[in-house]
Amino acid sequence: MFASLKRLFKNTIFRLSMIAAALFAVSSLIVLGYIYFATVVSDLNRVDKTMELEIDELTKIYETLGPVVLNQIIFDRALPKGASNVGNNTFYVFEYYDEEGNVNGGGNLPAKRFFTDPEKIPFWRKIPGLKSEKTREFEYAVTTISGDNKQTRRARGRLKEFLPSGAKLFIARDVENIMAASEKVTRALLISVAMAIILGLVSGIYMSSRFARRIAAFNKLATDVRAGDLKQRVPRDESGDELDVLAEHLNAMLDHIDTLMVAMRYAGDSIAHDLRSPLTRLHTRLATAGSEVKNKVARKALYEASNDAGELLRTFEGVLRIARLEAGERREMLVPLDPSVVLEDIAELYEPSCEDAGLDFALEIEGKHTIRADRGLVSQAISNLVENAIKYTPSGGAITVRLRKIRSGRSEISITDTGPGIPPNERDRVKERFVRLEESRTEPGSGLGLALVDAVADLHQAKFELSDGPGGEESQMPGLRAALIFPRYKRTK
Amino acid sequence: MRILVVEDDDVAAEYVRKGLMEAGHVVDLAGDGELGLEMAKAADYDALVLDRMLPKRDGLSLLKELRSDGDTTPVLILSALGEVDQKVEGLRAGGDDYLSKPYSFTELLARVEAMGRRSDPTAAVTKLKAGDLEMDLLARTVKREGQNILLQPREFRLLECLMRHAGKVVTRTMLLEKVWDYHFDPQTNVIDVHISRLRAKIDKEFDTPMLHTVRGAGYRLQV
Numbered sequence: 165m166f167a168s169l170k171r172l173f174k175n176t177i178f179r180l181s182m183i184a185a186a187l188f189a190v191s192s193l194i195v196l197g198y199i200y201f202a203t204v205v206s207d208l209n210r211v212d213k214t215m216e217l218e219i220d221e222l223t224k225i226y227e228t229l230g231p232v233v234l235n236q237i238i239f240d241r242a243l244p245k246g247a248s249n250v251g252n253n254t255f256y257v258f259e260y261y262d263e264e265g266n267v268n269g270g271g272n273l274p275a276k277r278f279f280t281d282p283e284k285i286p287f288w289r290k291i292p293g294l295k296s297e298k299t300r301e302f303e304y305a306v307t308t309i310s311g312d313n314k315q316t317r318r319a320r321g322r323l324k325e326f327l328p329s330g331a332k333l334f335i336a337r338d339v340e341n342i343m344a345a346s347e348k349v350t351r352a353l354l355i356s357v358a359m360a361i362i363l364g365l366v367s368g369i370y371m372s373s374r375f376a377r378r379i380a381a382f383n384k385l386a387t388d389v390r391a392g393d394l395k396q397r398v399p400r401d402e403s404g405d406e407l408d409v410l411a412e413h414l415n416a417m418l419d420h421i422d423t424l425m426v427a428m429r430y431a432g433d434s435i436a437h438d439l440r441s442p443l444t445r446l447h448t449r450l451a452t453a454g455s456e457v458k459n460k461v462a463r464k465a466l467y468e469a470s471n472d473a474g475e476l477l478r479t480f481e482g483v484l485r486i487a488r489l490e491a492g493e494r495r496e497m498l499v500p501l502d503p504s505v506v507l508e509d510i511a512e513l514y515e516p517s518c519e520d521a522g523l524d525f526a527l528e529i530e531g532k533h534t535i536r537a538d539r540g541l542v543s544q545a546i547s548n549l550v551e552n553a554i555k556y557t558p559s560g561g562a563i564t565v566r567l568r569k570i571r572s573g574r575s576e577i578s579i580t581d582t583g584p585g586i587p588p589n590e591r592d593r594v595k596e597r598f599v600r601l602e603e604s605r606t607e608p609g610s611g612l613g614l615a616l617v618d619a620v621a622d623l624h625q626a627k628f629e630l631s632d633g634p635g636g637e638e639s640q641m642p643g644l645r646a647a648l649i650f651p652r653y654k655r656t657k
Numbered sequence: 658m659r660i661l662v663v664e665d666d667d668v669a670a671e672y673v674r675k676g677l678m679e680a681g682h683v684v685d686l687a688g689d690g691e692l693g694l695e696m697a698k699a700a701d702y703d704a705l706v707l708d709r710m711l712p713k714r715d716g717l718s719l720l721k722e723l724r725s726d727g728d729t730t731p732v733l734i735l736s737a738l739g740e741v742d743q744k745v746e747g748l749r750a751g752g753d754d755y756l757s758k759p760y761s762f763t764e765l766l767a768r769v770e771a772m773g774r775r776s777d778p779t780a781a782v783t784k785l786k787a788g789d790l791e792m793d794l795l796a797r798t799v800k801r802e803g804q805n806i807l808l809q810p811r812e813f814r815l816l817e818c819l820m821r822h823a824g825k826v827v828t829r830t831m832l833l834e835k836v837w838d839y840h841f842d843p844q845t846n847v848i849d850v851h852i853s854r855l856r857a858k859i860d861k862e863f864d865t866p867m868l869h870t871v872r873g874a875g876y877r878l879q880v
Contacts, residue, residue: 440737440758440759441666441669441737441758443759444669444737444758444759444760445666445668445669447759448668448669448672448762449668449672451761451762452672452675467873473759474759474761477758477759478759478842481757509837512811513837513839513847513851514847516847516850516851516854517845517846517847517850520850540839540840540841543839543841544839544841547839547841547843548844551843551844551845554845555844555845613844
């Protein structure tokens with residue numbers, strides 16, 4: 165689940181649709197903010213303004229006519245104007261100190277118990293606007309006429325203190341209607357944003373999975389082609405969209421490559437045939453001539469010339485063989501294989517040779533292994549490496565063939581000897597065709613052995629690594645460790 | 658044996674014909690695929706040596722045609738295309754053996770003669786005998802002059818292969834193919850080493866050596 169989610173987020177289309185949904189959400193929020201400010205805030209400002217004007221008016225009355233008159237006016241204004249104007253309530257409170265110093269006055273604020281502590285008002289019911297010492301907000305409850313369901317309403321008020329007498333005037337207005345209207349708009353917009361995000365997500369998943377399927381077809385094709393299958397093509401939906409056009413071009417390109425490959429293979433085969441036939445004839449004629457000639461020197465020369473022609477042919481065949489391996493034509497022939505059996509066979513074949521050469525031979529197999537491989541090719545690669553080890557390791561040395569599991573379950577076959585090794589800077593070069601180190605020029609061989617091992621490794625998607633043997637870098641005989649690391653076997657291809 | 662060689666290269670064909678005749682066989686030559694098919698159908702040959710690439714009709718098509726007619730004559734395919742999968746292709750088309758160019762004549766002769774004998778309708782054998790060597794394929798025992806010889810499994814198969822072709826040359830490549838099932842030529846003398854171990858076991862204690870090395874060709878078990 166988590167992995168598939170992670171994959172989903174890697175999908176370009178999904179990411180694009182998510183970005184589109186996010187952009188839509190952001191722009192909706194901007195619109196929402198604008199509507200909020202254009203309606204609620206300006207309405208609240210108007211209410212504030214009215215209250216301000218009223219306070220100014222009442223302040224003038226207080227200053228000119230005194231608190232008793234003001235109290236009378238407040239009393240008049242606070243009188244209920246009928247039960248129907250619930251939404252239009254204005255609250256007044258006026259408190260002052262009379263000559264005896266007693267608190268006098270009053271107002272029409274609902275009883276204290278109907279107030280909600282401003283601290284306890286949830287944030288979504290808070291009234292926006294500037295907070296100042298003079299403004300107060302509160303909630304109060306009213307019981308509507310039509311029933312006895314209690315309604316909590318919000319109001320907003322302003323406080324005016326008269327100094328030095330300490331009289332206080334408080335005016336508040338019900339703003340529940342304004343708030344309710346704005347909340348309705350806000351809710352609708354929030355729901356539409358949520359819907360946009362959900363729709364974006366759903367359509368994103370749909371479009372991205374559709375896109376992913378089509379891209380998967382391209383990727384499968386690329387993998388198949390790389391594995392040597394040039395006959396595969398991308399299925400087209402003939403829609404003419406960008407992907408379809410890309411598929412068309414890719415298919416055309418593959419057709420062209422296929423044609424070229426066939427032509428090249430044909431040319432290669434023809435060259436192989438055309439060159440090999442005369443070479444074979446040369447080889448044959450020299451051998452025939454050799455058997456007819458009585459002169460010993462001439463006969464020896466003819467046999468040697470015949471052998472040289474044979475060597476030439478074998479080299480030629482080796483090159484063709486590596487070329488074919490590199491083309492990956494045989495990759496589909498790889499089958500599940502237990503490499504320990506291959507190694508046991510090789511060990512059995514070479515153990516006597518090692519013994520004759522005065523070399524200790526050891527085969528170490530650790531654990532159970534399965535690799536996808538061609539027995540013949542792997543055998544030949546291992547055989548090349550073992551033969552090299554035998555050829556270059558001086559008598560008294562040791563050769564160890566080892567099979568073990570390394571990181572992430574891959575199987576490693578290594579052939580370690582105690583010979584002169586290969587200098588680190590030459591290790592990549594010796595895998596190329598016809599490359600032979602100065603030291604080995606005198607030895608027989610075509611310089612194709614390691615190139616073939618490299619080609620076989622490539623075909624198996626295995627790694628071919630050369631490193632120092634047990635002798636260590638500083639020693640005269642560092643030894644060579646040649647390792648083939650096969651990818652982990654997967655049951656389904 | 659009466660052998661038909663289908664090969665378009667005159668020099669190679671003549672070389673093969675001469676060699677086979679010297680070995681005591683009767684040889685006919687055909688220079689192209691059509692002629693080869695006609696001749697193979699007309700006469701009863703013991704073996705066919707067939708080049709893969711031929712004018713007029715290629716070797717594999719000739720072979721398929723022959724096999725679809727119910728002809729079971731053993732066929733050795735010769736080709737410059739030596740890849741293992743092409744060998745498989747050739748063998749699937751009905752070939753009995755496959756030899757890639759360049760080949761040495763001894764290799765060809767050894768294979769043709771082995772093939773000819775294989776087609777003999779002899780019942781499945783459980784015992785092999787060559788001179789005073791006796792091999793029991795079921796009990797996996799080997800005796801020489803009645804004396805038991807202990808062999809490793811691979812040595813047993815090596816000797817079995819030599820005994821099945823007793824008196825004839827068996828090449829190193831043939832041994833690698835038949836005993837080890839390897840279709841590549843090692844650079845070193847691994848086979849010689851195995852042969853010398855086998856030789857130590859079957860010849861050392863006896864007066865006359867049986868296992869001979871044929872220079873430049875392979876080995877022969879002398880009866």
